[in-house]
Amino acid sequence: MPLENPFQDPLRFERRVPECAMVIFGANGDLTKRKLLPALYRLAYERRLDAGFAVLGISRTRLSDDQFRDKMCASVKQFLEDSPFDADVWTAFAQGLFYMAGDIDDPGLFPALEGRLKEIEAARHTGGNVLFYLSTQPSQYIPIAQGLGAANVGKGQHGWRRIVIEKPFGHDLASARELSDKLHDAFEESEVYRIDHYLGKETVQNILALRFGNGIFEPLWNRRYVNHVQITAAESIGVEGRGAYYQEAGALRDMIQNHLSQVMATIAMEPSATFRPNSVRDERSKLLRSIRIMKPDEVLQNTVSGQYGPAHIGGEDVPGFRQEPGVKPDAQTDTYAAVTFFVDNWRWAGVPFYLRSGKRLPKRVTEIAIQFNAAPLAIFNGDEVNTAPNLLILRIQPEEGISLKFLSKRPGSGMNLRPVSMDFNYGSSFGERSPTAYETLLLDAIIGDATLYTRQDMVEASWTVVDAIQHVWDATKFEFPNYAAGSWGPKAADDMLARRGHVWRQP
């Protein structure tokens, strides 16, 4: 038997995709319907999956294979973004969809699962490769991992086994370690894929291309030229019916511990020696471990916790967080969090990284703004405009792209400068649809490329930083609400930057 496929043409073909079956726990849930199945269908439409690719959905609801296929068909039609629905492609794809009703507390589920996987392998030639996707409540991660381990389903006799889990990866350092230990009973760390969909976004991946594919940026990427960095993840919506869940999480845990820390690590990490997954992840991990851990007396100076109150926006009354369904009237949950991080390494010593995330802010926007030092001498008139600093802005959503702001002479006789912007927009510049984050990340997991997935040491490093803040916040009684829905957050957040002579950008 030949060891290598002799027909590959990497210059023209997309990445090579192995045969596999994917087991989705929580197959009747929202994530499966809204994100996973539309992404898998789209991959099939783009000819990116093996012909025998199969999905085995598991949930408590009793459904036949055909009923599951019908439900998923309706979901794909409803949630498919920027793509046509092709009935013939769906029909062929749906032949690989299977369903199994079961309760994860039932010890019989996992041996039965192994039996079903063997049947699917025989029918679909999936080669014993299985990707488990935990699209369930986080509280079910450990029971599922234990069930897979006890029935020895987590180890394939031939072929690989991998497990994908969604955030939160614990709610603090101790619980993150416990989750990791339990996962490791059934899976090696290299088989655990912790998904962070922010890392699947084109612009976040493009940070690596921008920094390490170009020679001109890296010499400027340090404390000598960068004044400070702002990372913003703003949402215009509130908790949208997830109040009960959200009041246990908060913005610091829900966004800064994972998404924004990972984005910060990608912006600030050292160049990786190779583009191999562990090499890139080693550098991200090193950076996260270099973030200075705040002492208790530093926390309130360098962080801001906020919660939105009611407001009247666009002719409509918008409730405050405490008025949202399922939220306690005296909830101390942070719907807004802003922190000032410092990175204790030679490259970044003394450069503030401001991270903020909040709900009910004026608009939905996620961006990174790198502000460079102003020219050392203002030789042109010296007014505020003529000394405006250069900004490199990496927009992650809604429009993925990159902008560079610099000064240019205003036409005319005087030497007056004006800021101009050079914009690069992903959607329009490359004229074609970008894959969704889930398409990218699911394909990566099937291929076995963990570059964009979070490793346990990274999770622990970011929890170590966040726990130090959370402990002080837990012991503090905040005067909430402290910002109105539709504003850019509490005044204290502006004051935090003002203490260092900086102001938040208003994207």
Next chain:
Amino acid sequence: MGGTIAPDRILHEMADLWVSLGKQGEGQTGVLRACSMTLVVAAEESDDEQAIGETLAALMPEHPSRAIVIRFRAEDQRALAARVFAQCWMPFGHRQQICCEQIEVTASDASLPDLAAVVLPLKVPDLPVILWCRSPRLFHLEAFPLLSSIAQKVVLDSLAFGEPPAALRDIRAALARGTMLADFSWTRLTRWRELIAQIFENRAQLTNLARVSEIALTYSSPAPTASAFYMAAWLVDGFQKAGVQPRVTFASTPGPHDRQLNRIDLRAQGGEPIASVGLLEGQAAEIRIGELTSRAVLPPLTDYALMREELSIPGRDPVFERALAAAAGLALS
């Protein structure tokens, strides 16, 4: 038509064009100029001007370039004329305008030897030059190598060349002279080839590879097309790498698309089917592997899609070059 073109005058006109675009953008955010290559299009005067313009406009966002469109007239008298204009689009919610420049040159066949001296100063410094030759007649003109020598890569379509064996022979000869080439007849096969490669990415199917004893290619034209020869050559090359020597058969049947490959069957001894890829109505393809059947949607093979793929490969393509040599050998044998 005037008798000469002064490249300096064209460059000056282009500079004026940018100033005028900039003035139109005054008070807004101005105009950005984007360029990643010089794209020279050599076409017949009778070629569809609007279709070429639309293809270039579609290519610009992904491959912004200075486009030089040369329209040839079969005429013995030397004649050249040129005009410049810009292609613009609004990528940022109509906030920012990006433009690429286009130069249109009309020339007689007799002026072809003069054109290299015109194009050379007009190409954008430090960036590659790609020549898209849309007419086999131009490719066969004696002076064509003078023009093609400026380009890093010449893109052709052997489907327009007439007899496939002769076309493949001529293209192979051009390649042997050192011209880096692309042929749309090969580009049209990428999605087919990817489907075949994907079949053998599966380890169970990889074990079946050694059992393949026949490659049957079906196409919708009276004789095998250049694409059919390319596909046969590429498949045979792949099987030979795995130590397998299947025989190749060609067959002609009516298919959903004119002059295209319709179907590929890989069979074991005795005709047992191992895998097949067949074109269906519309843009769909059906892949059969044993009892498994899947469907794929193949993107439409427009000039834009083919050119877009070729522009993304600025360097040599060793798989194509190997297939070209073998396809020409197969067609001429």
